[in-house]
Amino acid sequence: MEVKDITSRDVDFAKWYTDVCRKADLVDYSSIKGSMIIRPLGYAIWEEMVKVLDNEFKKTNHENVQMPLFIPESLLNVEKEHVEGFAPEVAWVTHGGSNLLDERMCVRPTSEVLFCDHYKKIIKSYRDLPKLYNQWCTIVRWEKTTRPFLRSREILWQEGHTMHETKEEALEETLRMFNIYKSFQEKYLAMPVITGRKTEKEKFAGAEITYTIEAMMYDGFALQNGTSHYFGQNFTKAFDITFIDKFNKLLMPYQTSWGVSTRMIGGLIMTHSDNNGLVLPPKIAPTKVIIIPIGEVREKLNLLKAELLKEGITFKVDESEKSPGFKFAEAEVKGYPIRVELGKRDLENNNVTLVRRDTLEKIVISYEEIVAKVKELLVTIQNDMYEKALIRRNSMIYDVLDYEELKTIAATKPGFIKINWCGNVECENKIKEDTTLKSRCLIEDEEVTAPCVVCGKPATTRLYIGKQY
RNA sequence: CGAGAAGUAGCACAGUUUGGUAGUGCAUUAGGUUUGGGACCUAGGGGUCGCAAGUUCGAAUCUUGUCUUCUCGACCA
Numbered sequence: 001m002e003v004k005d006i007t008s009r010d011v012d013f014a015k016w017y018t019d020v021c022r023k024a025d026l027v028d029y030s031s032i033k034g035s036m037i038i039r040p041l042g043y044a045i046w047e048e049m050v051k052v053l054d055n056e057f058k059k060t061n062h063e064n065v066q067m068p069l070f071i072p073e074s075l076l077n078v079e080k081e082h083v084e085g086f087a088p089e090v091a092w093v094t095h096g097g098s099n100l101l102d103e104r105m106c107v108r109p110t111s112e113v114l115f116c117d118h119y120k121k122i123i124k125s126y127r128d129l130p131k132l133y134n135q136w137c138t139i140v141r142w143e144k145t146t147r148p149f150l151r152s153r154e155i156l157w158q159e160g161h162t163m164h165e166t167k168e169e170a171l172e173e174t175l176r177m178f179n180i181y182k183s184f185q186e187k188y189l190a191m192p193v194i195t196g197r198k199t200e201k202e203k204f205a206g207a208e209i210t211y212t213i214e215a216m217m218y219d220g221f222a223l224q225n226g227t228s229h230y231f232g233q234n235f236t237k238a239f240d241i242t243f244i245d246k247f248n249k250l251l252m253p254y255q256t257s258w259g260v261s262t263r264m265i266g267g268l269i270m271t272h273s274d275n276n277g278l279v280l281p282p283k284i285a286p287t288k289v290i291i292i293p294i295g296e297v298r299e300k301l302n303l304l305k306a307e308l309l310k311e312g313i314t315f316k317v318d319e320s321e322k323s324p325g326f327k328f329a330e331a332e333v334k335g336y337p338i339r340v341e342l343g344k345r346d347l348e349n350n351n352v353t354l355v356r357r358d359t360l361e362k363i364v365i366s367y368e369e370i371v372a373k374v375k376e377l378l379v380t381i382q383n384d385m386y387e388k389a390l391i392r393r394n395s396m397i398y399d400v401l402d403y404e405e406l407k408t409i410a411a412t413k414p415g416f417i418k419i420n421w422c423g424n425v426e427c428e429n430k431i432k433e434d435t436t437l438k439s440r441c442l443i444e445d446e447e448v449t450a451p452c453v454v455c456g457k458p459a460t461t462r463l464y465i466g467k468q469y
Numbered sequence: 470c471g472a473g474a475a476g477u478a479g480c481a482c483a484g485u486u487u488g489g490u491a492g493u494g495c496a497u498u499a500g501g502u503u504u505g506g507g508a509c510c511u512a513g514g515g516g517u518c519g520c521a522a523g524u525u526c527g528a529a530u531c532u533u534g535u536c537u538u539c540u541c542g543a544c545c546a
Contacts, residue, residue: 014540022480031519033537085546110546144470144544151545204546227546259546294505325506343505353505436542468545 006333009275013219018148020269023333024278027148034146034153038262041334044286046156046262050136052188053158053260056180062132062160067114070105075113079238082112085205089141091153107140112206112231112257115161116239119253126165126245129253130173134160149266150223150469157261163236163253165245170254171209171230177258178211178228185225189264190281190386191215191271192393193225194416194464196441201425208232214440214464216393217270220414222440222466225267228258266469271389272358278335279357281385282378289315289374290336292327295344300367304342307371313378332357337381338374358385401450410435416466418443420459422452430454431465440464 006023007015021027026042038046054064070093077083090106108114119131136158143151160177164170178195185191193215197203203210207229214222235241236252245251272279282288289308293301301317308315316336318327324341331339341353352370354363358381365373396415400406409417417437421427431454432438443462452459 018539029538031537082546089545141546146538202546207546210546224546229546292505321504323504323506323508325504325508327507328505329507341505345505 006275006277009218009273016275017266017270020273020277021148024335026265026269026278029148032153034143034151036148036152036154038156041286042262042265045265045268045280045284048284048286049184049188049260049264050158053180053184054136056184057134057158057160060132060176060180062134062162065133065135066137067108067111067118067135069108071108071111071113072103072105074103075117076106078113078116079206079235081234082206086110086141089143091140091142108137109139109141110257110259111135111137111139111159112161112235113239115257116235116241116255119161119163120239120241123163123241123243123253125243128243129163129165130169131163132160132173133162134158147266147469149262149269151263155261155263157259159257159259161255161257163241163255165243165251165253167232167254170232170256174209174211174228174230174256174258177256178213178226181213181226181228181258181260185213185215185264185267186386188281188283189268189271190283190382190389191225191267192386192390194441196444196464198227198441199425199428199439199463201428202439204229206231206234208234212441214466215267215271216396216416216466217267217469218392219270220396220416220467222416222468223263223267223270224468225264226258226260229256231255231257272385273335276329276360277333279385280335280337282337282382285335285337287314287316287336288378289313289338289340290331290334291315291317291340291342292324292331293317293319293342294324297342297344297347300347301342304340304370308374311371311375313371313374328355332360338377340370340374356381358388399449401453403453406431406453407434410437414467416440416464418446419453419463419465420448420450421461421463422455422457423460424452424455424457427452427454435465437465437467440466440468 006019009016024041025039028037028039030037086109090109092104092106094101094104115133122128123131139155139157140153141155143153146152162173164173182193182195185193193213195213198210198212204227209230211228212224213226215225217223232254233252235255242250242252335357337357339355346352350367351364352367354365354373356377397418398409398413398415399418400409406417428439441464443464446462448459448462451457
């Protein structure tokens with residue numbers, strides 16, 4: 001459990017990642033492949049995420065529900081594209097006790113069909129719309145390769161499923177939730193993200209439009225950190241969901257779904273953490289301040305605790321018998337944004353030492369300044385972490401016009417590549433075959449600058465490509 | 470799912486080649502001394518060697534199967 005056990009980030013990034021997950025005590029392996037135990041610190045980070053997002057969902061009039069865990073096979077089969085997309089990775093329940101079931105059921109890999117089955121019953125009139133439901137739950141997808149937080153078989157997440165009277169309303173909802181995710185990741189997780197539509201090839205099974213949020217990890221790989229889908233009437237037609245509008249006409253509603261998962265915790269680690277362990281942005285850190293008393297400082301400690309409590313700044317005090325050096329290292333592994341070293345020797349001069357986790361900078365100030373400085377630092381650290389990640393990310397984005405150059409960069413430089421693309425799936429496939437890079441998302445706010453980088457025909461759009469987790 | 474590597478105490482590992490009843494460091498418990506970057510002394514506790522079958526008088530060690538983890542590939546809404 002010592003920092004020196006953490007593999008260097010630049011030596012072996014994959015090993016470093018799992019080391020941080022374990023040493024910071026975020027997660028433990030269970031005896032079931034791909035099903036992890038989320039430990040108290042990992043879960044506390046998730047709870048902070050849930051708190052912020054759930055509040056955003058409720059502010060935008062969404063209601064939480066809880067749907068069944070199982071999906072009967074016949075129900076999963078209702079929407080053709082959807083079942084084809086998910087069938088290879090669902091887990092099946094075939095027995096109840098020792099009796100073979102008449103119809104096998106899968107453990108939900110996502111809940112579109114469950115919501116549709118329910119909406120069919122409760123939506124009758126335009127007065128029943130919109131329906132804005134969300135659920136916090138776990139789902140199961142039988143992944144072949146698994147990694148803590150990034151790709152597990154049991155996934156803790158949130159899925160919103162909404163039904164709307166018009167196409168315009170549904171499209172607006174898709175973008176509304178997409179923007180909530182984007183701004184959450186930028187403002188709270190301090191993660192710069194690229195956002196946009198997925199290509200036809202990469203969109204969600206059954207969706208008309210998929211918007212994606214992609215963050216670049218320290219090693220240049222992309223992590224898809226959230227998606228928002230517009231379904232049009234694909235599912236409502238398949239499920240025959242209808243309502244009567246105000247002119248007494250029978251119509252079909254338009255649908256969306258959107259989700260984020262504990263994968264964001266993996267993104268947080270691979271964006272900000274370092275060789276000393278976890279680094280958490282203050283806004284998402286469950287505990288903002290760790291106080292380490294050195295020597296007999298009880299009186300000042302009690303005073304400080306009362307002041308932080310009054311200010312609503314979450315803190316912990318390490319009053320264990322360990323040596324100060326051990327406590328410093330431990331505090332760094334766990335990623336507390338600010339460490340307060342409350343030492344007898346400093347206090348004789350009326351000083352305390354603050355240490356920023358993101359830069360490890362030591363700041364000596366007088367005792368009276370402490371609360372004001374902590375408040376200031378929490379803001380500074382949050383901003384600096386975003387800026388640092390942004391600069392690094394931007395330095396790893398390449399704009400490429402020539403296909404040979406594309407292959408060279410793909411093979412030698414980690415990161416994202418911007419290209420001009422004709423929109424043809426053959427060109428998309430060729431890039432993947434030649435370079436293993438896949439489409440991340442369309443860049444819709446930039447004009448095309450040259451012909452398609454693959455085929456040389458006129459380009460219709462700009463596109464981000466990159467390797468992914 | 471394919472190829473490769475690994476699994477011995479909470480963690481990191483030795484012991485396996487050559488079969489003989491399990492060890493080191495850290496952590497942990499008790500008492501004491503310490504305290505500004507991973508303290509020290511003394512005395513303890515903790516492991517059916519991933520699991521299962523087989524070979525053998527005897528298996529951590531040999532054989533087979535299986536599970537889990539890691540790496541590379543395929544897959545990945």
